[in-house]
Amino acid sequence: MMEEFARLFKAVDETTKTSQKVSALVQYFANCDARDAAWAVYFLTGRKIRQLVPSQKLRAALRVKTGIPQWLFDEAYEVVGDLAETIALLADNATNQNAQTPPSRSSLSLTCWVEDRLLGLKKLDELEQQSKLIEYWDELNITEKFIFTKLITGNFRVGASQQLVVKALSQLTGVSEDSITHRLAGEWSPTCDFYRALIHQDTKDSDKSRPYPFYLAYPLEVDYDQYSKQENFFDWSIEWKWDGIRSQLIARDGESFLWSRGGELISSGFPEIMEASKYLPDGTVLDGEILAWANGDAMPFQFLQKRITRKSVTKKMLAEIPGALMAYDLLEWQGVDIRSEPFSQRRKLLEKLIDTIKMENPNSVLMVSPIVPADSWQDLLSKREDSRKLKVEGLMLKRASSAYGVGRRKGDWWKWKIDPYLVDAVLIAAQPGHGRRASLYTDYTFGVWQNEDLIPVAKAYSGLDDSEIRKVDAFVRKNTLGRFGPVRTVKPELVFELAFEGIQASSRHKSGIAMRFPRIARWRMDKPASEADRLETLQNLANS
């Protein structure tokens, strides 16, 4: 029922305690039919349906329902910081005024709300859509209104991660977390059959396309000097950390599948890799990084991005930006899951496999991520300096004896990134954040100097602590120069050191550059705005 789903949402949303979230999830799934459960899993694990009604039309429907003028809506939106929540609150406030009876909770099933009502909106013309929206809002209580509207806008996010859902389902059914994670990977439709398969006791899943859950590395946070003293260098296998798209290439039963870490099937985007996969024997799963690769060298990530943002890949693009798979692990071999074998063992098999393929097909785009040629921790330190030249992000340290784990587990795999680039930039605009930070100005735009002007070069959201965020928020409110929707431009006064991973020339941006992963490193309270960096500096970096 929508009612129960709303109650679950509330329970999960309002607590910060994992154990309470999990117990709310267990309770929900225990009392829920398979169809509703499938949709619940779908939404709770962050899967979305495409926005069904444009924001403008949602606002218009709300205006018709409540009579609230545009300017008042904007004021409310600014305080709330989330469109669906603003709409839910305003609609709810209007409901009690007019209706004789307050809205009862909705006893219709979640499935019915989603499949009949929500997805049904798409087929309606504008006026019908409007009257349906109003009708639906009137049937729902405040939390349900919020959820329903959030689902329409296509960005429903809850304080429950996939991990918590997996934990809860595992607790409820006794099926191992690994199996459930495995079954959740990839593409699926939220049907009752799916849900039944998800919690099925027989864990020999038949679905041949399924990737394994990706094992993730932690950033190296130990003291290098000490670590190198306590760890034997030769217990470790060290590779470059490639800057591409993490993916699994699967060959089973005469078919191949390419999955991204985000759980998307991207086979059609990389025909050259699919071609190469024909040489893989059945029952093989490779883990690696898709790279744009030309003339024995990686191309910057931006090129690869061009490939993935296009729906179809043209011949021209295949020629200009050739894709390749830099494999670094073998998860399944001859149809057997070998993830619990030591890494050194898996790697040996992988090397042999790729060698064989290269012999049959010298043009294969399958490669093995080379071992960094170092012979001591000391030596490694200097090799790490080559990272930028090689267009890699740094190093990957893998314990030779380690199994391929699930999720993120500390101690066996480390990523050791090279230090980021730094730039001092001036805060020039801000807008409210979302979710947890909806009431605060937390999304910032930064500029650097070109002559007398500040040219926007980066947007950044993270990097400040709560008290700093509050201070910046207060500054933004007191020093607003102009307002453009939720965005406020501010007096150019505050300077921040931004860190970023890479920089590229870009014709799409006014600044002529595009930064990769910009984030706030620290607040330079010591620097006046006039001493922030100049655009030329960044342009030189991009062109070097």
Added chain:
Amino acid sequence: MSDSNNLIYPTDKGLYCQAADVYVDPWGKVERAIITHAHSDHARWGSQNYLCAEPGEKVLRYRLQNAPNVESMPYGKTIERNGVKISLHPAGHILGSAQARFEYKGEVWVVSGDYKLNPDPTCALFEPVKCDTFITESTFGLPIYKWPEHEELFEDINSWWYKNKSEGRNSLILCYALGKAQRILAGLDTSIGPVYTHGAVEVLTEIYRQSGLNLPATIKIQAGVKLEPGSIILAPPSVQNSPWQRKLQPVSVAFASGWMQVRGIRRRRSFDKGFILSDHCDWNSLLTAVKESEASQVLVTHGYADVFSRYLQTEMGIASSILSTHFAGESVMEQEEVLEEVSEVIEETE
């Protein structure tokens, strides 16, 4: 609006009725002050003579550190100063909170202080007072604010407590020590378990009792007091994440405030639970109060003053402008700081 031709206008010391030579809730030191209620942004030290509504006298005396010059009068009684008729009327905000009515040469002004229309067993219900000019706060002057019904809210609070108890946890509600704590206390289902208080809450609760209110028994947390498992504790917001709070483990922490209406604020402060409970008006209450006052002019103070005033003008056709005061409530952060300040002051005076 600092026009000194008006019956009441703001000066650098506060809202001033020149004809009567009286200030309402002055922030500067004055000779004669009418205090609408004892919250720290309205009741400040240093003036020579204070007048408040009778039910709030004890609380005000305590908050002004037993100043000798505090007088009170019953709601509805009229006194006259220099031809100005002055009376106090229930504002429904906290015990003894009042709206101050001024009548001079046939013109009536009402300074409402902080007020709410929702029922509250710890204070007299708000009384609409007809006037020509109504001065209103607007802390929650946006249509996103709608307070839940009393029964629904307290069912929510009590079942949260009950659930925590049955899962072996204590329940801590962070709330304003003056007014809100006692309002919550009055609504608790004490058959669930005992109620403990932080010292700042206890001392004010005791003054409420001395003022004639019948409130459930409370136990002050102090050295030697052992918490019964599954208890509920009322404490000011400043104890969040303090060593004091850690002693209550295992504990689920709730915050009771009108700000809890917005999810982002709820989540940012990482409470386990937010109760939407305010002693101010929600949007519809503000509109109702304005309508019932039948005022032709409405002056708006702390809160979303610009928004509410604009709405009154453009959507309701009522003459309105913003009155700038030193009362708190501009933003969540300021509100929180006031809360902290209040609880610190109280702790100091204990």
